[in-house]
Amino acid sequence: MILTLVFSVVFLIVFLNSVLIIGTNTNSYNLLKEKYPIVTIAYGLTMLSLFFALFQVGMIYRSEISVLPWEVWYQESNRHGYESGVLSVLWSLVTLVWMFILPGHLYSNKVAVKEGVRPRYPYILNILVGLILSESSNTIMTALGFLVSSG
Numbered sequence: 001m002i003l004t005l006v007f008s009v010v011f012l013i014v015f016l017n018s019v020l021i022i023g024t025n026t027n028s029y030n031l032l033k034e035k036y037p038i039v040t041i042a043y044g045l046t047m048l049s050l051f052f053a054l055f056q057v058g059m060i061y062r063s064e065i066s067v068l069p070w071e072v073w074y075q076e077s078n079r080h081g082y083e084s085g086v087l088s089v090l091w092s093l094v095t096l097v098w099m100f101i102l103p104g105h106l107y108s109n110k111v112a113v114k115e116g117v118r119p120r121y122p123y124i125l126n127i128l129v130g131l132i133l134s135e136s137s138n139t140i141m142t143a144l145g146f147l148v149s150s151g
Helices: 002-023 026-035 037-061 069-080 082-100 102-115 121-133 139-150
Strands: none
Touching: 002 026, 002 037, 002 082, 002 102, 026 037, 026 102, 037 082, 069 082, 082 102, 082 121, 102 121
């Protein structure tokens, strides 16, 4: 139970930091990282959460868990209790942010700093890839499964 609480707090920090990254521009976020060390730690945890998001995408591919957070809550709280339901919903929200918004936003920020104009194509591409990954029979995971089984 304590480990579930710790992971829930970590995923809550990661989710809130993701919202902060999306809601601010690069210069403002960098100033926050310089001023508050906790933002730097949260940024490191956010980048580390990508590995957990990939694990969740694998669970979606194997149809072990739903993409929708309310379905995740229902499945996990019935299976393992409310603490697990809370952790799974936070994990699902972080995964959805990684699948649909964050990579495109980070890339768009880098391009905006260099060129002065924020492009829209990274967001569109990120949403399309997120939609592909949110299907249980997506082509990316099928291709990866074929490569692993043949090797």
